[in-house]
Amino acid sequence: MKERQAALIAERERIQRELLHLGSGNRRPLRISLGRLADNQGAKAGLAKDLSDLAKKKLEGAPVFARLLQKTADVMDEAGQRLLEHRDLLQDKDLKPETEAVAEAERLQKDALTRLENVLQTLKEEQNAPLAARNNDGGGGGEGGGGAGAGDGGEIPPLAQLKLLRQMQADVNKHTEEFRKAHPDPDKLDDKSKAELRKLRREQQEVAELLDELLEPEPGGGDKP
Numbered sequence: 001m002k003e004r005q006a007a008l009i010a011e012r013e014r015i016q017r018e019l020l021h022l023g024s025g026n027r028r029p030l031r032i033s034l035g036r037l038a039d040n041q042g043a044k045a046g047l048a049k050d051l052s053d054l055a056k057k058k059l060e061g062a063p064v065f066a067r068l069l070q071k072t073a074d075v076m077d078e079a080g081q082r083l084l085e086h087r088d089l090l091q092d093k094d095l096k097p098e099t100e101a102v103a104e105a106e107r108l109q110k111d112a113l114t115r116l117e118n119v120l121q122t123l124k125e126e127q128n129a130p131l132a133a134r135n136n137d138g139g140g141g142g143e144g145g146g147g148a149g150a151g152d153g154g155e156i157p158p159l160a161q162l163k164l165l166r167q168m169q170a171d172v173n174k175h176t177e178e179f180r181k182a183h184p185d186p187d188k189l190d191d192k193s194k195a196e197l198r199k200l201r202r203e204q205q206e207v208a209e210l211l212d213e214l215l216e217p218e219p220g221g222g223d224k225p
Contacts, residue, residue, distance in 0.1 A: 001054075002116040004047050005076070009109045011037050012083070012102075019090070019097035027090050034087035041109070042080030048073045063213050064161040065119065067206065068168060072115040079108035118167055126160035158214065165210055172203050 015033050022030070040046045052073040059066035082105035089099050179200060183193055 001047060001051055002113065002120060005109070005113045005116060008037065008041050008047065009106075009113065011040075012105065012109065016097065016102060022097075024093065027093065031087045031090055034083055034090075038080040038083035038087065041076055041083065043073065043077035046076070046080065048076035048080065051076065059156075062156040062161060064165045064168070064210050065156055067210060068115065068119060068164060072112050072119075075108050075112045075115070079105045079112065082108060119164065122160050122164050122167070123156070126157045126163070161214055165207065165214065168203075168210075169207050172200065172207060176200050176204075 011033075015030055015037065019027065019030055038046075041048060043049050043052065051069055055066045055069040055073065059069065082101045086099050086101040086105060089095055089101060090097060179193075179196060183189055183197075189197065
């Protein structure tokens with residue numbers, strides 16, 4: 001999925017380059033390509049749908065990973081919507097191809113790719129740790145001997161979820177600080193800024209709820225690690 005997202009980014013860049021070199025020529029073929037790109041990115045039949053399905057069907061026992069992948073799917077779908085907006089704006093032949101919509105699509109696509117890379121890096125670190133420990137012990141069996149993870153049918157280690165949750169909190173903190181710098185007076189927020197602030201508050205609440213879910217006792221007794 002990371003490779004597919006990188007390919008979608010490359011395709012947007014290709015289309016945009018051709019639009020910039022086209023001048024006053026016929027934009028229709030490139031607008032059709034933008035529509036296909038949006039479909040391949042979006043939640044109806046594209047990568048966003050595949051990622052959402054993975055989060056819902058394969059990661060029920062890993063709430064942090066599931067939620068982050070669902071959020072990533074939402075970002076991908078939003079990128080697809082901005083690509084469609086860009087396509088529609090380009091019906092105006094006098095409009096330059098550097099629209100706000102394509103700039104936002106670029107930001108969202110790269111954000112989604114970064115999120116996927118963070119998930120993979122966290123899994124890689126936690127899968128390699130038990131494998132090294134097993135090798136030091138002489139290669140015996142036992143629980144966790146294979147460094148099980150999402151990719152091989154095993155459970156995602158709780159520590160990996162906590163690490164990812166910490167990344168999510170850092171991300172919320174970063175965006176909150178950026179918002180405060182951009183809007184120093186909370187009494188002068190427009191509707192768009194108010195919606196952004198509400199989104200930040202929802203994300204902070206979400207992190208808190210996920211932490212509670214990770215730390216609450218198991219139904220059968222005993223605490224989670």
